[in-house]
Amino acid sequence: MLRTFLLWLSEQQGIFNLLRRNGLASRFAARFVAGEGVETAATAALELKKLGIMTSLDLLGESVTQESDAFAARDQYLAMLDHLAPSGADVNVSVKLTQMGLDIDEELCAANMRRILEKARALGGFVRLDMEGSAYTQRTLDFFEHRLFSEFGPHTGVVIQSCLRRSVADIDHLIAIGARVRLCKGAYLEPTEVAFPEKADVDQAYRTLMERLLREGNYPGLATHDQRILEHAREFVTREGIPAHRFEFQMLYGVRRDLQERLRKEGFNMRVYVPFGTQWYPYLMRRLAERPANIAFILGNMIRETFSPRA
Numbered sequence: 079m080l081r082t083f084l085l086w087l088s089e090q091q092g093i094f095n096l097l098r099r100n101g102l103a104s105r106f107a108a109r110f111v112a113g114e115g116v117e118t119a120a121t122a123a124l125e126l127k128k129l130g131i132m133t134s135l136d137l138l139g140e141s142v143t144q145e146s147d148a149f150a151a152r153d154q155y156l157a158m159l160d161h162l163a164p165s166g167a168d169v170n171v172s173v174k175l176t177q178m179g180l181d182i183d184e185e186l187c188a189a190n191m192r193r194i195l196e197k198a199r200a201l202g203g204f205v206r207l208d209m210e211g212s213a214y215t216q217r218t219l220d221f222f223e224h225r226l227f228s229e230f231g232p233h234t235g236v237v238i239q240s241c242l243r244r245s246v247a248d249i250d251h252l253i254a255i256g257a258r259v260r261l262c263k264g265a266y267l268e269p270t271e272v273a274f275p276e277k278a279d280v281d282q283a284y285r286t287l288m289e290r291l292l293r294e295g296n297y298p299g300l301a302t303h304d305q306r307i308l309e310h311a312r313e314f315v316t317r318e319g320i321p322a323h324r325f326e327f328q329m330l331y332g333v334r335r336d337l338q339e340r341l342r343k344e345g346f347n348m349r350v351y352v353p354f355g356t357q358w359y360p361y362l363m364r365r366l367a368e369r370p371a372n373i374a375f376i377l378g379n380m381i382r383e384t385f386s387p388r389a
């Protein structure tokens with residue numbers, strides 16, 4: 079119930095407007111969000127790079143309804159790419175189509191994405207289309223294949239969510255065309271007609287899709303913090319003789335940092351998704367919904383930091 083409530087909260091813009099002006103709320107968010115500007119995000123990316131961990135930067139924001147907001151988000155991505163290349167951080171970003179104006183006009187969204195992809199390609203970078211709620215799955219996959227992958231091939235990739243019943247067929251198709259896929263469980267509240275209601279089924283689907291991607295996919299990104307699934311991946315690649323350079327693990331900024339470093343030390347490629355920007359509220363609520371115990375964990379840290387004597 080708490081999870082459903084937090085996911086509901088993630089969609090309440092009015093509550094965010096109240097919270098945004100509250101310094102305590104931004105401190106709370108800092109555990110999962112690398113600040114509001116590109117400089118703080120790039121600094122976070124460089125810190126991870128020192129540990130041998132790759133990154134993908136994400137400017138937070140989605141469901142844009144004004145053209146001016148879509149253009150502003152596009153311009154921030156362009157500025158971000160310009161900033162990342164000379165800073166030494168990975169030129170790798172993750173983008174949501176609704177942030178680029180998909181709900182306003184698909185052509186406008188396509189023009190925005192083209193500008194971002196052209197710059198990323200010129201810099202030898204990579205742009206991943208994040209996957210949003212199931213109402214966008216088909217549109218996102220079509221957009222990816224026919225507007226981005228067809229032209230920018232190795233510079234772009236997409237995301238599949240194991241919670242969706244359709245994902246087996248989608249993975250088959252993406253493998254057949256040689257597209258790069260990030261596999262995650264799915265962060266949105268979905269109706270049971272399209273998604274598995276039981277977590278055990280989502281996890282089992284993840285294992286099945288992961289095995290397919292590891293065997294036949296094009297450098298898949300396995301995005302999960304689930305230790306049992308990570309163990310399964312490790313055993314599977316050992317058994318099948320799949321070398322570590324053929325795939326990467328991916329995790330979220332601030333989540334299971336111990337595991338991120340351990341896997342890297344064991345010789346696996348690890349990429350961390352680094353979100354930043356002013357629109358951190360829905361993202362934060364989804365992370366809290368995944369693990370409501372985070373609320374107590376972060377509050378505990380804040381209290382400790384506030385009351386511990388400064389060195």
Ligand code: FDA
Nearest residue numbers: 208209262263264265301302303304328329330351365368
């Ligand atoms: P699960 O939720 O079962 O958690 C397994 C364990 O991981 C937990 O028991 C806990 O130990 C740890 N854990 C998980 N979440 C945590 C948290 N917030 N805080 C602390 N510990 C936590 N979704 C989507 O719909 N579209 C997308 O494009 C993406 N993109 C994406 C990129 C990357 C790099 C990652 C890692 C994830 C996404 N996601 C996503 C989110 C994804 O769908 C999913 O909601 C989260 O990754 C949580 O699922 P897990 O696989 O970690 O498993």
